[in-house]
Amino acid sequence: MVHGLEEAAEQDPAVPKFEAAGPFARVMGGLNRLVEISSSVALVGASFVLTYAVVTRYFLHLSTDWQDEVSVFLIVGAVFMSSAAVQARRGHVGIEAIVGLLPTRVNYVRQMLVDIATFAFCAYFAWKSLLLLQEAVVEGYRTSSTWQPPLWVPYSLMTVGMLLLSLQVLLQVITALRHSSEVR
Amino acid sequence: MSVLSIGLLYGAATLLVMFAGMPIAFALGFVATLFMMLFMPEASVDTITQNVYEEMASITLLSIPLFILKGAAIGRSRAGQDLYGALHAWLHRIPGGLGIANVFACGLFAAMAGSSPATCSAIGSAGIPEMRKHGYSGGFASGLIASGGTLGILLPPSITMILYAVAAEQSLGRLFLAAIGPALFLVLLFAGYSMWRFRHEFNIAKERLKTTGATSPILQVDELSARDKFALLPRVLPFVLLLTGVMVALYGGYATPSETAGLGAVLALGLIATIYGVWKPIELSPILISTLRESTMLMLIIGMSLLYSYVMSYLHISQSAAEWIVSLQLSRWILLTMILVMVVVLGFFLPPVSIILMTAPIILPPLRAANFDLIWFGVIMTIVMEMGLIHPPVGLNLFVIKNIAPDIPLRDVVWGVLPFVALMIMAVIIMCFVPEIATWFPDHVMS
Numbered sequence: 010m011v012h013g014l015e016e017a018a019e020q021d022p023a024v025p026k027f028e029a030a031g032p033f034a035r036v037m038g039g040l041n042r043l044v045e046i047s048s049s050v051a052l053v054g055a056s057f058v059l060t061y062a063v064v065t066r067y068f069l070h071l072s073t074d075w076q077d078e079v080s081v082f083l084i085v086g087a088v089f090m091s092s093a094a095v096q097a098r099r100g101h102v103g104i105e106a107i108v109g110l111l112p113t114r115v116n117y118v119r120q121m122l123v124d125i126a127t128f129a130f131c132a133y134f135a136w137k138s139l140l141l142l143q144e145a146v147v148e149g150y151r152t153s154s155t156w157q158p159p160l161w162v163p164y165s166l167m168t169v170g171m172l173l174l175s176l177q178v179l180l181q182v183i184t185a186l187r188h189s190s191e192v193r
Numbered sequence: 194m195s196v197l198s199i200g201l202l203y204g205a206a207t208l209l210v211m212f213a214g215m216p217i218a219f220a221l222g223f224v225a226t227l228f229m230m231l232f233m234p235e236a237s238v239d240t241i242t243q244n245v246y247e248e249m250a251s252i253t254l255l256s257i258p259l260f261i262l263k264g265a266a267i268g269r270s271r272a273g274q275d276l277y278g279a280l281h282a283w284l285h286r287i288p289g290g291l292g293i294a295n296v297f298a299c300g301l302f303a304a305m306a307g308s309s310p311a312t313c314s315a316i317g318s319a320g321i322p323e324m325r326k327h328g329y330s331g332g333f334a335s336g337l338i339a340s341g342g343t344l345g346i347l348l349p350p351s352i353t354m355i356l357y358a359v360a361a362e363q364s365l366g367r368l369f370l371a372a373i374g375p376a377l378f379l380v381l382l383f384a385g386y387s388m389w390r391f392r393h394e395f396n397i398a399k400e401r402l403k404t405t406g407a408t409s410p411i412l413q414v415d416e417l418s419a420r421d422k423f424a425l426l427p428r429v430l431p432f433v434l435l436l437t438g439v440m441v442a443l444y445g446g447y448a449t450p451s452e453t454a455g456l457g458a459v460l461a462l463g464l465i466a467t468i469y470g471v472w473k474p475i476e477l478s479p480i481l482i483s484t485l486r487e488s489t490m491l492m493l494i495i496g497m498s499l500l501y502s503y504v505m506s507y508l509h510i511s512q513s514a515a516e517w518i519v520s521l522q523l524s525r526w527i528l529l530t531m532i533l534v535m536v537v538v539l540g541f542f543l544p545p546v547s548i549i550l551m552t553a554p555i556i557l558p559p560l561r562a563a564n565f566d567l568i569w570f571g572v573i574m575t576i577v578m579e580m581g582l583i584h585p586p587v588g589l590n591l592f593v594i595k596n597i598a599p600d601i602p603l604r605d606v607v608w609g610v611l612p613f614v615a616l617m618i619m620a621v622i623i624m625c626f627v628p629e630i631a632t633w634f635p636d637h638v639m640s
Contacts, residue, residue, distance in 0.1 A: 052488070060456045077252050085246065087258070125246055127215060130226060134226075
């Protein structure tokens, strides 16, 4: 991977991680855990669906038309839904080259501005996803394949996922604001 | 506003938000959305979510999380240590055989797991202590593992290659095959250097023994029996069969790349369940959660990178930049050198996924105009990005080594990897003169 970026993301943060507390944090923590478990199951499910496609095609000589799209829905859903859980551990990797050189107080302000911009983008994306979902439901959008599953399924997962992500970033902003006096 | 001004603003805004530390995925999405609002028709802003979804819903791209799952299942089991142990038992009599066993183990493991840091971690956690116990210097041992690990992004199923195939609209099957020759070539170069370096360290130790009487473990020869040689094979062979089976499924026409990924993941989970008894939810949980976290982070970067490229293309920034490069009428080798230097510089800050998706629309048209084979270039670009994994200042694999062998000073690790960086540069230069190293195999297999 390229991958393995997760290891990089787990480097010590330049700004101390503040422990989120309160009912909002507890609800988000519980939701993230639930989403992580169900999304993991979805990934394994997608692997089995694709394996099933190979087996039925070559051993049972049955043609299939739904496996690819089911896998796409499962994986895209898992990715969007778990994006908040990844954000909770600040697992979305960024460039930390300059960050480490800044004093703590400046870093705190930088992190706050970055989080606010991230929140603005994610909330906007969630809102646009909601509009797309609404349109897909009203117009009855379907994929262009022969199986033609409804598109509201992945769009709803994208909407909920981005909404959860926005809430997670908001929680991080609120938590950091509450701890502002601790930053010297 | 002219395209040049918009392009410069786009680049400056991207640099600003990225260096401010905003996660790459959100930084790309943020800048793209901002420029859509400022410079594109209002209706286009309404399609951002649809754009991102449609780009991400590519079944080829979605093989990435499943290849990560396969890699995580193998990487978090004892398969790496067993593979290394088996190769060590078979190669220990060759001078420098321990180092060569590590290089081969890295290559094989990389092909099974498809991850560079996972390869470093799995082979290095057993290989580095063993090499040091046998008198290899810390710098050499860590350099060998850090560099061997980079084969993970070159050998199939490389995620970097999957993205390049999508961005350059090239056949993934051909690209995977094109990487095999250069990967074997690198393995040979690394193994050759290991032998030479072993002899060098061996001779120093022998000289020291003569002059000071101080002995070194590097002078001792391991005695491993035939039983040792065969003991680990039953554990290792199924994984090698998995590797072969997956390749046969892909190239025998039995499965598409995404089906291969799914099949590989299921088989890898099946193997770790039967061989290592890892099947309970509590044991599988770390594998699944780490896969999910890594996949989510990568797929969001990919989705937003594609949105970023779409905006760049809509505003004619990429086309103008590509036309400008073509208009310079550089000689093809100078063009290639400049592009590769840019990839190296970007590699200081960005992961390969972002480099490929952000630069492909700009660099590929001039390369195509200069008559470069884009499959060959994909392999060259990947090797150059491999270097980014081991050279300072970022060098992801250096951090992995720091975690598994914290007592080796970073300075030694960096000095240890430099000869391997030189070998990679040499491999790139040789491949410019002998492109068949990459193109012969796919041409032969796929006509």
